[in-house]
Amino acid sequence: MEATRLMVEGHFKEMQDYLYQQEGNKRSWNVPGLACSLLSRLCKTSTDANIATDVELDCIRAIVALLTELAQGPNLRNQEFLSNLGLIELVFKLLSVSFEQLQKAGDDVYPSSVRQLKADMMLMLLALLESRLDTKIHKTMLQRADQQVLRERIEFVYLYYIFGSVAVSSGAVQSSDVACVPLDGNIHRLMLPSADVGQLYRAVEHDSNNAEELLEDLNDEQLTLLFAEGFFHVQLVLELSAHSSQFKDEVMPVQEEQETFQDNGELFSTQRDYLRALAAYRKRSVYRQSFNFLRRFVKTIEVVLHGHLQTCHFQMPVTAMWYVQGASKQRILDEVPFNSPDIKMKSFVTMCLEIHDECQLILGLSRFSLLPQRYRRWAQRNLPDALHRPFFVFLANDAKYLQWLLGASLWLSLCLAIHVGLYLAPTKDDDFGLRWTSPMTEKVSQVLGSLHFTATIIWLWVYSCIKVPLSIKATQQASPNRNKNANIVAAWVNY
Numbered sequence: 199m200e201a202t203r204l205m206v207e208g209h210f211k212e213m214q215d216y217l218y219q220q221e222g223n224k225r226s227w228n229v230p231g232l233a234c235s236l237l238s239r240l241c242k243t244s245t246d247a248n249i250a251t252d253v254e255l256d257c258i259r260a261i262v263a264l265l266t267e268l269a270q271g272p273n274l275r276n277q278e279f280l281s282n283l284g285l286i287e288l289v290f291k292l293l294s295v296s297f298e299q300l301q302k303a304g305d306d307v308y309p310s311s312v313r314q315l316k317a318d319m320m321l322m323l324l325a326l327l328e329s330r331l332d333t334k335i336h337k338t339m340l341q342r343a344d345q346q347v348l349r350e351r352i353e354f355v356y357l358y359y360i361f362g363s364v365a366v367s368s369g370a371v372q373s374s375d376v377a378c379v380p381l382d383g384n385i386h387r388l389m390l391p392s393a394d395v396g397q398l399y400r401a402v403e404h405d406s407n408n409a410e411e412l413l414e415d416l417n418d419e420q421l422t423l424l425f426a427e428g429f430f431h432v433q434l435v436l437e438l439s440a441h442s443s444q445f446k447d448e449v450m451p452v453q454e455e456q457e458t459f460q461d462n463g464e465l466f467s468t469q470r471d472y473l474r475a476l477a478a479y480r481k482r483s484v485y486r487q488s489f490n491f492l493r494r495f496v497k498t499i500e501v502v503l504h505g506h507l508q509t510c511h512f513q514m515p516v517t518a519m520w521y522v523q524g525a526s527k528q529r530i531l532d533e534v535p536f537n538s539p540d541i542k543m544k545s546f547v548t549m550c551l552e553i554h555d556e557c558q559l560i561l562g563l564s565r566f567s568l569l570p571q572r573y574r575r576w577a578q579r580n581l582p583d584a585l586h587r588p589f590f591v592f593l594a595n596d597a598k599y600l601q602w603l604l605g606a607s608l609w610l611s612l613c614l615a616i617h618v619g620l621y622l623a624p625t626k627d628d629d630f631g632l633r634w635t636s637p638m639t640e641k642v643s644q645v646l647g648s649l650h651f652t653a654t655i656i657w658l659w660v661y662s663c664i665k666v667p668l669s670i671k672a673t674q675q676a677s678p679n680r681n682k683n684a685n686i687v688a689a690w691v692n693y
Contacts, residue, residue, distance in 0.1 A: 199233075199257070199260040199261060199264055200260055200263075202217070202229065202264055203260070203263055203264040203267050205217075206264075206267045206268060207267055209270055209271040209273075211271055211273060214267075214268055214271065214273045214276060215273070215275070217229035217230065217268065218230060218268075218275065218276060218279070229264075229268070230265065230268050230276055230279060230280055231279070231283065233261050233264050233265055233268075234265065234280060234283045234284075234285055236261060237258065237261045237262070237265070237285075237288065238284065238288055240254065240257065240258055240261075241258065241288065241291070241292055241295075244291065244294070244295050247292060247295040247297060248295060248296060248297060248298040248299060249298070249299050250297060250299060250300070251299065251300075252300065252303075252311060255297070255300065255311050255312075255315055258315060259314065259315050259318055262315070262318045262319055262322050263318060265280060265285070265322055265325075266318070266321055266322045266325045268280070269322070269325040269326050269328070270325045270328055271328070271329075272325075272328045272329040272330065274330075277325075277326050277327075277328075277330070277335055278334065278335065280326060281326050281335045281338045281339065282338065285322075285326075286323065286326075286338070286339055286342040286343065287342055289319045289320075289322070289323055290342075290343060290344040290347050292315075292316070292319060293316055293319065293320075293347050293351055294347055294350075297309075297312045300312055301381055302381065305380050305381055306373075306375075306378050306379060306380065306381070307358065307379045307380075307381060307386055307389065308354075308358045308362075308379065310375070310423060313423060313424070313426065313427060314423070314426075316351075316427045317426035317427040317430060320426075320427055320430030320431060320434065321430055323339070323430075323434060324430060324433060324434060324437070326339070327339070327434075327437055329503055329508070331503070331504065331506055331508075333441055336437070336438060336441045337441065339438060340438055340441065340442050340445055343434075343438070343445075345445065345448045345449050348431055348434070348435060348449055349449060349485060350391070351427065351428070351431055352428055352431050352432065352435075352485070352488050352489055352492060353484060353485050353488045354389065355424075355425060355427055355428035355431075355488070355492070356428065356487070356488035356491050356492065357388070357389050357398075357402070357484075357488070358377060358379055358389065358424075359377050359409060359424055359425070360402065360405045360406050360409035361377075361379055361385045361388065361389070361401070361405060362375075362376075362377030362378050362379045362385070363376055363377040363408075363409050363412045363413075364405045364408050364409055364412070365377075365378065365379065365385060366378055367408070367412055367575045367578075376412075376416065376420055376424060377424060388401055395477045395480045395481050395484075396476075396477070396480065398480075398484060399480040399483065399484060402484055402487065406487065411578060412578070414520060415565060415578070416516060417516060417561075418515050418516050418517075421495075421516055422513070425492060425495065426513075428492045429492060429495060429496055429513050431492070432489065432492045432493055432496045432511075433496055433511040433512075435449050435450065436496070436498065436509075436511050437509075437511065440509070450489075451482065451485050451486035451489045451490070452482050452486065453486070454486070457479070457482075459475055459476075459478075459479040461476065461479075494519075495513055495514050495519065496511055496512070496513060496514070497511070497512060497513075497514045498510065498511050498512075499512070516561070517554065517557035517558060517560075517561055518557070520564075521557040521560045521561045521564065521593075522553060522557050523556075523560075523597055525597075526553045526556065529549070530546065530549050530550070530553070533545075533549070534546050534549065552668075555668060555671065556664065556668060559664060559667055559668065560593055560664065563589040563590075563593060563663060563664070564587070564589055564590045564593050564594070565587075565590070566587065566588075566589055566590075567586045567587050568586045568587075568588070569586050574586075589660065589663070592656075592660050593660075600657065600660055600661075603653050603656060603657045603660075604657050606649075606653050607650060607653040607654045607657060610646055610649050610650035610653060611650055613646055614643065614646040614647060614650055617639070617642060617643055617646060618643065621634055621635045621636075621639035621642075621643070622634060622635075622639075622643075623635055670686055673686075673688050
């Protein structure tokens, strides 16, 4: 299966068409149809999927990867063929399956192998819609997609993270993963469809802030492993919502400003009606929070394909989310040349690569802690960042405090210059001697000088920790055969 996938890797259309039909052969095999049929047999019922082993799951993932490669490109014929073979219905059926045997083996309601499989299946559905200039498959998917499953999966991915990450970080659950929700525990009961909405709402309200703080410590690989399925669900919702207002109303969350519920029992005829409306509001609130959490990582750009304007949805990396400085973005807008499309694109890509290197360095500096590794989770939950993360304080919020530090240094130098001009006078006995007009003015000058020196040294220290390594890397790339120490000296001179 993997060998077949490698033959069509990289949108190799000639091989995609050949696997669909071998013209000139006495007997032709339709590989997309056979792969889809095999997938249906492996997951014929929910019971079969629930007793699947890791080996069977690897086989299912290999088939899904092959079908994804066969549809990408786009290959219009394969996309239309696969969308009418029951593949869409099969995917939504598997999304609802818990894979109980794998859950028991890992003592986790959402083991990593299941996460990857469900993310791969959603990617396969998105491949069926890739670069379509018509709406044929969009309409087919709108007819066959299960809106309730989409809502449940988006909410499940979010709840798993906030409950599982807080449980692991607090030590309530022992796991090497970022998040883990054991089977048959109190947390698992909250994630079941039969859970009390009031308890779920209060638990989400309690744990969401802590989970938000833990989110900043994830790298791109961890973020993808945890949320890939949810990100693809959101992309599919955005893709299909543009083609059906009914689908949009059913799947898109009701925004806070559009809520009509008022938490006042006197506005309802009976207490029962009030409790029913309150439960519905809390349910909408949890789903809205889940969708908005995942939505902020999914961005949209407009591209022109064959003269048609299309939207493309993609996952934003962690570095772009929190560690790209506003000044770096503005520098691209100010310095990218507009002489020709080729020059503009080349310069844009080059500057983006430079900013990516800078963001990776800022990411590493921001996560640097003075405490040993085993105490960092505890410190993150219980201590202010300023007590154990010196770089994070200055680099957070678009390096706001670092800019303030530079501004403070300039203002202090101005104040010190004015103070010296007013209160440092020449002595009467010596034409070249200087003295302060009073002991108080001397003390004020010492305080201003100390503050100015401290602010300047801290700013220079943080700025050098960012720029010096980047300068060394650029020098080494420009002269890879030169001695390492010579490159460091040359980088320092350039800096």
